[in-house]
Amino acid sequence: MRHRTLLAAAVAVLLVVSGCTALPSFGESGQSPPDVDVVDRYESLESLEAVQKSTIDYGNTTNGSRSTVRIDFTSDPPRQFQRVREPADRAGDVTVVNDSGALIYDASDNSVTRVPQTETRTTARQNRSEYFARIVAAARSDEVAEPSSGVSPLPVVPATGGSPIPADAIEGFDVEYLGTQTVADRTAHGFEMTATSEAALSLNQTLWLDSKYYYPLKTHQVLDYGNRTIETTTQLTSVTFNTDLSDDAFEFSVPEDATVDTLNISTQTFDTVAELRDHTELSVPDPEVPDGYEFQQARLFGENVTEVNLRYANGDGDFISVSKMDYVSNGSSGLSTGENVTVAGHDGQYLTTGQSQLLMWSCEDRQYSVVSTNLDREHLVAVAESIACE
Template sequence: MGRQASLAVVVTVLLATSGCIGLGVLADDAESPPSVDVAQRYDSLDALEATRVTTVDSGNATNVTRSLVRVDLSGDRHRRYERVLSPASRAGDVAVLDASGMVLYDADENTVTHAPRTAGFGGNWSAYLQRVVSAARDGGDVAEPSDGVSPLPVVPTTGSGPSIPEDAIEGFEVEYLGTRTVDGRTAHGFELTAVSEATLTIDQTLWLDSQYYYPLQTSHRFDYGNRTIETRTRLENVTFDPDLPSGAFDFDVPENATVTETNASTQSFNSANALAERVNFTVPEPEAPAGYEFEEARYVGGNVTQASLQYVTADGEQLTVTKTTAGPDARGFASGENVTVAGRTGQYVTTPRAAFVSWSCGDTHYAVVATDLDKETLLAVADSAGCE
């Protein structure tokens, strides 16, 4: 993945994790949402079927995709089936997610890609939506921007780097927009607007079904430097808890299809030394700032080869140092601020939730992500991680 494509990673993950996204519109003048247990309402939904219409406007082009979507929320690991209906160039493409992983079928190329399912895929939506509604009900009060935030359940800092906490909304002003009708159902609207200055900001509008608090429409606006990307999605013909056939989430691979297997395995270690004994490359030895204690080391093997070290404070602030020796090019955003790290040129980027710096040493890529470190301290950690 090239530097120019890094921002597209965020959009891709957004579309993969946001059950649906849609159009922001005006609503009535209700002052606050009803006091309900949002997580319980969301978790009471077992399944849904709908047509999803997704629009991505990158400024240079606008792409609209219609897909048949089925979601099974009843188990510990959600299942998902998507089949593209239009445009014609993508019609017949299929994506299936189940307990074992994901199957991606390209109908035009007649190719199938199998990918294993990673831990935590998709995030905890019920907890996240509960926090959004609660913040709106409490008058939109949120923590100071320096405490960090994400308007999405999961937003990777780099193409293959660590992700920020999935249920954070601090640093965003949450406003209740009232109600409106979406696909014949009453929906409550919520607008999340970043209140901190950052290189990359992602404002979001959600329209949640009044019964299940499942997103019926949402919109996201990515502002990054002089670029703006807007995504809008709506559900049409939605049926909650439909009577689906037993094979509703199955996909039969064509006999003549070309099949590619991707592989990845994750291991956790309770020390950096234990991680170093597992890998065949050097593990960074960063100098963590005062107050940060080592929490976990992790190794990802397969198509991506990556080692990471995570540190935390007593208040839950996070610091992660990642070294990737194989996998996507994760050198950062092309419009990030140029900085010098270990004698190399790197990219420094801030989001409302975190700040991170990424740099490369040949084919080896590094990233340091922190939820509560200033630029000078973050760069000092990066320098201590080195370049080997």
């Protein structure tokens, strides 16, 4: 379980590092941001080195950290390095990401977890640059900025009252230009973003983009949903762009007495369920999916943990993903927040984001999940119960 906790924390950190990240000096009313090629500016980035401060306030709990971060944008995928400075119980933790995978060092345990690279290449950088370009364009034209492709603008929050946030809850953002402000001793353009949504939620973001590279120097987000408020802030200081960073800046020397474990992940893709069954001893579920959904592909994840996955899609681009794993974290669904539900007599949890709904439950030493982009809670539970503990 420690490995999964470390991996989840590292992923959360790297998502912030790769794109999120004095009183303001606002421009006059009606002022517009400069008319520049934002995509070209962003993609001219070669490297970044900074100190990153992040806080997440859940209302009754606040988590904060301060870290040294480095990114080499010229690599594919970008090389990344992070060393935690604060809080004290995480000081010295290191995460390194490169084309071979990720290395996660837990200083308090003196342990290393290696996660091999399983994906080839992504378009995340292009998606992010185009997203920032849409924000700037919306501030100039009073149009609505579409959310980032493939990335939900919402954090994961528990569904309440049986009414999930629809998959298309965030239709876009109304954007207001705030003028310029000095952030990290650099001039930044500010944008106030208010989500346009018919769902019972309120989401406001303030984004400060570097005036030269249009990279986020500071972000602030407040989400109100149901009876919960989640506030997140990320700010960079001591920022340097496009300086020569040696290879040593992205390397970490593992202590000789550290324990080292490798989270082996292998992936196989199959065109039929029968082929998947021929390649694993783990029984493969046979879910009942709603009309209009057809089987698309099956996948097998192996080595340390075995997981089978079935994906179904309809003609509108919506999908249902069904997974079964021979691992159970904490003897439960593994989710810390969510709405408690029952699946064929077994305890489970249901959560929603702005782009999908998730239902997880466990049976003895097996963990199951169903993810959908458009099914409501009732239909998601129905799919889960057709599987039960199969």
